[in-house]
Amino acid sequence: MHPLRAYIHRFVPLTEDEWAPLAAGLRMHQLGRKQEFVTQGQAAPELALVLAGACRLYYTRPDGEERTTYFFFENHLMGSYQSCLTGQPSQFSIQALVPTELVTFPYALLRRLFDEYPVYERFGRLLAEYHLLGTDARLTELLLLSPEQRYHALLRSHKTKILERIPQQYVASYLGVTPVSLSRIRARLLSNDAGPM
Template identity: 30%
Template sequence: MENLIKFFNNTVPLSETVISMMAGMFVCDELKKGAYFIKTGEYASEVAFLETGIVRAFYVNNEGKEYNKTFFSAPSIIGSYASLISKQKNNVAQQALTDCKIWKASFHEIEKVSEGNFEIERLRRMIAENYFLSNEKKELEMAMLDADKRYLIMQEEYPGIELRIPQYHIASYLGISPTQLSRIRKNRSL
């Protein structure tokens, strides 16, 4: 719980009253490697603080090929924000790539305590804005940078991830084949 409170306070400083209120809503849980936080086609009802581990957000095209949209590396917030706010089925699955420790909470409960609470509203807004900025940054990188530059950025943003997850997940995240990733890694080690 200490890391959850620290994450919130680093995002937006909160009063002791709000910290106590928020702490009461989150329950400790785990996601084993391979387990889903949310699957495609489900309705989202929870958000979680990822205290340890790595989760991927991915989608599957019509041919059944998976594409990793993003990685969530602790500390981070996970959950299908689009499904939560639209009340529609989720389109981007979230799956643990390592064993993970999470603190989950009902989004409905968070919405209820947010009503009229400036601190919680501000915290929610800041988390949503940071997520928006991160998504836009990734979209621009995919459109404007070559694979080698995207690989370097990924290494900076997710230090040590290559030692913790399979290379094909990294290749998918970068929008390249595993063979291309091998070439990039080989060229970088020369």
């Protein structure tokens, strides 16, 4: 089964007839390291399923500093929800951290499928609900836990890919702290674990 069809299948089943129009709009796309799929300030009317590789979502602040807030790996659907829905320029960029392979399609195509096939409308609802639950959990964690507790929570979570494959400075940003601070948090941990005696 096509990876995108498999992705959708986790939410709703698609018949051949339902899958065909989406399949017809797909395009393969490769990104080199540091190449961008979405660029801050530009409209981003395409969605992409990551086939292989890893990307980061980041904001460039007025002072030029970058803040990374999310990561995408294999079988993650990525894009600027905000830009696709509103048509406005994207407020963030998405950049490949390593050479990355994508299947892309225009959001406009998905919107047309929402109108034509009830099963896609349902997929759209379930997808938005799924992301809403994830974003809510993340928001709650930021409001409820300290930076150190957030790092512990990440260690205990199943998001091991983030810790294994992402440079620590970006993980720090994801946790809402500076790289220096995360380094200190880790140092505190080690001196406690392998502490006196």
